[in-house]
Amino acid sequence: MKNLIAFFEIPAVDLDRAIKFYQSVLNTQFTVCDWGKEKMAFFPEEDGVCPGAISWSDHFKPSKDGVLISLNCKNMETSLSLVEINGGKITIPKTKIEADNRGYFSVFIDSEGNSIGLYSDF
Template sequence: MERLGKNTNALNWFEIPATDLDRAKAFYEKIFEIEMQVIDMMGIKMAMFPCEPPHSSGGLVQGPDHKPSKEGAVIYLNGNPDLQQVLDRLEAEGAEITLPKTSIGENGFMAFFVDSEGNLVGLHSGG
């Protein structure tokens, strides 16, 4: 069995389903204070999270096989330096915070929210 190298990420790519890509893009740009690039890949609309190589990234995806859900795998987005700042912006946007900032000991903090499309999403930060 081939194993991941010590300098390899287990995560290569992620996709967060969106029913309305423009709405989802505006939501994530506001809460993370970022700009997302929109592309069309094989007939699927995507908005890409900013990333500097060699780090893994992903995007919002609108397509027939991408359905928002509160069930299934949970993606944790980077809430550094303090995810409370992101939670405050989420609250201002009227998003549902299902788990407030919660200590996970020496591993930092985590939280959950429901995004503009109905996806359950996690946040993680060191502080």
């Protein structure tokens, strides 16, 4: 069965600021495409497929009240320590998921105003 999520887009008001934020917090690089009225910074491929992008367009409006997606990170403490330094705000600190020893989660507001989750095994 295919993954349930085909692709996600995180809206940005300032694409360069959002790229800097996510590069720092997730220690990753992006491939940027500019089509004039729409710009996207693609997350690295996983098993040959790009899972999503940071997107800018006149009609995209970041919101802390929209759908919550959670991104995997290697080290929760390291990623969270970079959130506020890069213009974000932690709204739920590292929290143990009690069901079936599934790891940890946290939630932050990114540099654009989106509510985003993090997930880590430890």
